[in-house]
Amino acid sequence: MTVCEDCDVVVTGGAGFVGSHLCEALMARGDEVICVDNLCTGDITNLAALRGQPGFTFVQADVSSGLDVQGPVDAVAHLASPASPADYLSLPLQTLAVGSRGSEYALELARRHGARFVLASTSEVYGDPLAHPQDEEYWGHVNPVGPRSVYDEAKRYAEAVTVAYARHHGVNTGIVRIFNTYGPRLRPHDGRVVSTFIRQALAGESLTIYGDGTQTRSFCYVDDLVRGIVAMLDCREPGPVNLGNPDERTVLELAELVLRITGSDSGLRRRPLPADDPVRRCPVVTRALQRLEWKPRIDIEDGLRTTVSWFKASAPKPVLAAAEAR
Numbered sequence: 001m002t003v004c005e006d007c008d009v010v011v012t013g014g015a016g017f018v019g020s021h022l023c024e025a026l027m028a029r030g031d032e033v034i035c036v037d038n039l040c041t042g043d044i045t046n047l048a049a050l051r052g053q054p055g056f057t058f059v060q061a062d063v064s065s066g067l068d069v070q071g072p073v074d075a076v077a078h079l080a081s082p083a084s085p086a087d088y089l090s091l092p093l094q095t096l097a098v099g100s101r102g103s104e105y106a107l108e109l110a111r112r113h114g115a116r117f118v119l120a121s122t123s124e125v126y127g128d129p130l131a132h133p134q135d136e137e138y139w140g141h142v143n144p145v146g147p148r149s150v151y152d153e154a155k156r157y158a159e160a161v162t163v164a165y166a167r168h169h170g171v172n173t174g175i176v177r178i179f180n181t182y183g184p185r186l187r188p189h190d191g192r193v194v195s196t197f198i199r200q201a202l203a204g205e206s207l208t209i210y211g212d213g214t215q216t217r218s219f220c221y222v223d224d225l226v227r228g229i230v231a232m233l234d235c236r237e238p239g240p241v242n243l244g245n246p247d248e249r250t251v252l253e254l255a256e257l258v259l260r261i262t263g264s265d266s267g268l269r270r271r272p273l274p275a276d277d278p279v280r281r282c283p284v285v286t287r288a289l290q291r292l293e294w295k296p297r298i299d300i301e302d303g304l305r306t307t308v309s310w311f312k313a314s315a316p317k318p319v320l321a322a323a324e325a326r
Contacts, residue, residue, distance in 0.1 A: 008032040009233070010073055010115075012063045012106055013080030015042030017185045018120070018178070018222060018229075022077060024049065025226045027056055034069065037080065038062040040094060041087045046185050064097040067105040073113035075233050078106040079120040081154065085274070086191030092150040099154025100161070107165045107173075116172045118232050119162045121240065123179040124152045128278045133248070135284035136177070136240045147275050159240065166238060174232045179244025179283045183222030183303065184310035194219065194304075197255055198311050201264035211273030213252035218282045220245040221303035224296040231292040244283035245296040261304050 009026050013019040014035030019042065026033050032055040035047065039060060050056045061067070063080050081098045082088040088095040103119065110117035126134045127142030142152045165171040182194040189199070200207050220243065228243040249257075259266060288294045 008072060008074045010034050010036065010067075010069055010076045010106075010109065012036045012067070012076070012078050012102070013042060013120075015039060015044055015046050015058070016079065016083070017046070017183075017187070018083075018181060018225065019079045020046035020185060021183070021222050021226050022079065022229055023047065023056070025230055027053065031055070033057070034059065036061050036063055036067065040091060041082050041084075041190075043185075043187070062102075063105055064094070064102040067109050069109060069113070073109065073115045075116040075118070076106055076110045077118050077120070077229065077233060078103060078158075080106075081120075082151070083122070084187075084190040084192050085148070085151075086189070088151040089147060095150045096154050099151075099158045103158040103161050107162065107171060110173075111165060111169050111171050116174070116233060116236075117162070117165070118174045118176065118229065119158055120229070121159050121175050121177045122151070122155045123177055123242070123244065123281060123283065124148070125156050125159065125177060126278075126281075127152060129280065132280050133246065133282040133284050134242070136242055136287055172236055174235070174237055175239035175241070176229060176232050176243050177240050177283075178225060179220055179242065179281065180217045181220050181222055181225045181244075183307050185222075186307070188311070188315075193217065193251060193254065194258075194307065197258040198262065198308055201258050201262040201266050202308075202311060202315060204264065204266055206267045206269040207255045207258070208271055209251060209255065209268050210271050210277065213255070213268075214250050215273070215277065216248045216250050216280045216282060217254070218245045218248050219254070219300055219303070220296055221298040221300075221306075224298050228288060228292060228294045231294050235292065237291050241288050241292065242283040242285050243288060243294070244285065245300070246283055246285055247296075247300060248280075248282040249300070257301065257304060258308075261301070261308055
């Protein structure tokens with residue numbers, strides 16, 4: 001599919017949570033952006049501030065079916081993929097397709113245009129890690145036939161084909177491995193822990209804790225993450241490079257923080273730990289600091305306050321009214 005006559009940066013999955021923030025950052029610095037998204041998990045309203053602006057083009061298309069752009073392309077940022085457990089578990093074949101065929105089409109686009117290609121990979125390539133914290137030299141501990149494998153293995157294949165294009169076609173490629181990210185535009189029901197806790201706290205519902213809540217995650221605010229992706233687009237670093245916040249927190253600690261920030265008196269409810277759910281997850285970001293001059297800047301409390309404010313502004317009025325009545 002030919003999607004543009006004149007553009008500089010192609011962002012696949014650009015209507016998603018991270019993708020829309022990346023499009024805004026690129027536009028803010030004067031780039032021309034073509035955003036490609038099939039909206040299976042993305043939301044066109046995420047692009048409300050960009051649509052109609054000179055230099056921005058949105059195309060609804062599935063990159064797993066092909067991708068062609070006429071005119072100059074300086075960079076391709078491949079973010080297209082269902083990313084939350086709720087999404088990739090309900091869209092397993094689409095997740096595998098965009099990680100395989102979608103990555104190949106995006107790489108072919110970069111090869112034809114001599115463009116920089118950056119793959120948005122994930123910390124899920126480390127699986128349920130036996131090494132802690134995780135640096136880029138760790139090969140991972142992944143169940144290839146488990147319920148999460150459709151996402152884990154799709155991203156592992158995407159990394160492999162990215163490296164193959166670099167080695168065999170000379171494509172200028174880079175790989176970033178994204179750890180847990182949060183911020184405005186998270187979908188309330190996407191199954192991610194931050195969005196779930198905020199939604200439940202604001203609605204006065206009990207916060208769902210899987211397992212005993214001592215499993216850990218590291219939470220990076222979306223603006224910090226986008227700075228790292230832009231830095232990767234602007235260089236020739238091949239990666240992989242971890243992008244995440246090494247401030248490790250237990251799920252219980254996150255729940256307590258959300259309750260304090262929202263002022264909610266919600267309780268906690270326990271559920272069994274899902275299969276293959278990682279026990280500990282925390283990035284080593286030394287490589288990002290050394291090679292991209294990047295590190296996270298935004299404290300989790302500040303980031304959560306901004307995110308909660310966005311959720312409050314976006315929530316249906318009956319939900320907020322009920323929460324305030326409580």
